[in-house]
Amino acid sequence: MLADLLSESYDTDLEESWENERTATPVRAFAVRLHQAGCSLRETTTILAELGVERSHGAVWNWVHRLADSERDPPTATPSRVAVDETAVKINGEWSWLYAAIDIDTKLILDVALFSRHGTDPAAAFLHGLREKHDLSEAEFLVDQFGYRTALARLGLNGRVNYTDRNLVEKWFHTFKIRVDRFHNSWVGSRESAREWIEQFVHYYNHQRPHQSLDGQTPAEEVLN
Numbered sequence: 001m002l003a004d005l006l007s008e009s010y011d012t013d014l015e016e017s018w019e020n021e022r023t024a025t026p027v028r029a030f031a032v033r034l035h036q037a038g039c040s041l042r043e044t045t046t047i048l049a050e051l052g053v054e055r056s057h058g059a060v061w062n063w064v065h066r067l068a069d070s071e072r073d074p075p076t077a078t079p080s081r082v083a084v085d086e087t088a089v090k091i092n093g094e095w096s097w098l099y100a101a102i103d104i105d106t107k108l109i110l111d112v113a114l115f116s117r118h119g120t121d122p123a124a125a126f127l128h129g130l131r132e133k134h135d136l137s138e139a140e141f142l143v144d145q146f147g148y149r150t151a152l153a154r155l156g157l158n159g160r161v162n163y164t165d166r167n168l169v170e171k172w173f174h175t176f177k178i179r180v181d182r183f184h185n186s187w188v189g190s191r192e193s194a195r196e197w198i199e200q201f202v203h204y205y206n207h208q209r210p211h212q213s214l215d216g217q218t219p220a221e222e223v224l225n
Contacts (some may be wrong), residue, residue: 027053028063033208035064035200064200074110074206075223078135079103082110083142083166084127086118087173090186091194098198099126102169104142107211108219109172109202110134114195123151131155142166176201 027048034044041057048055081104086097097118101110111130115122130136141152141159144166152159179201187194206220214222 031055031060032064035060074108074133074202075220076134077103077106077108077110077223078137079105079108079110079139081105081142081165082130082136082139083162083169084123084148085144085166085169085173086115086123087170087177088118089114089177089194091191092188093186096191096194097122098173099123100169100172101126101130102172103219103223104165104168106219106222107168107214108223109206112198112202114191114198120147120150123148124154127151127155127157131157172205175205 031044031048034047035041039047041060044060045055045057048060082101083104084099084101086099088095089098090096097115098112099115099118099122100112102108103110111126111133113126113129115126127141136157139158141148141157142162142165143149143152143159144161144163149159149161176198207218210216210218211222217225
């Protein structure tokens with residue numbers, strides 16, 4: 001059974017990302033998938049220990065980051081419909097706002113960013129960063145309030161208020177808070193560590209989590225194929 005689990009997680013393309021490591025690549029791949037699927041570092045190392053592999057939290061964390069750094073995330077896209085929204089999260093007891101943009105058609109998370117406040121200026125800054133990463137020339141932005149319309153107008157982007165299709169981004173926020181349960185109350189740690197966990201979940205969502213509406217493909221596969 002262990003051999004089957006490791007072989008399912010193994011990909012020969014990962015070898016270059018993890019050269020000079022003392023732990024076998026299939027074991028590292030399995031640990032990374034556990035973590036990206038929502039297991040905490042403690043849970044991941046406990047599962048590895050049950051399988052006879054003793055490794056520290058720091059080792060698993062390094063594996064996760066090395067793999068994420070080896071792939072462009074997300075892949076560059078040319079979306080036609082983009083849902084944008086923000087949600088409040090607590091970091092060390094203080095409120096921050098997580099902005100996210102999702103391609104309605106491919107379900108790809110196009111970008112995420114943390115801001116210390118919300119409103120027109122952060123929205124415009126987020127959209128500006130989004131435009132630097134993707135071709136938005138044909139994109140229509142679906143938003144839930146007219147404040148976003150001002151931010152879109154500043155950048156010459158097209159958008160409209162939509163309360164139906166744009167709900168996809170709200171569903172993503174809900175999934176994110178369930179899977180990364182440290183955001184249920186208040187994140188304990190630096191803002192940088194919070195950003196790293198958010199980026200890891202985005203990587204999992206884009207590259208590992210298949211979607212029924214995409215015929216079992218991941219959003220990244222839908223974009224790249």
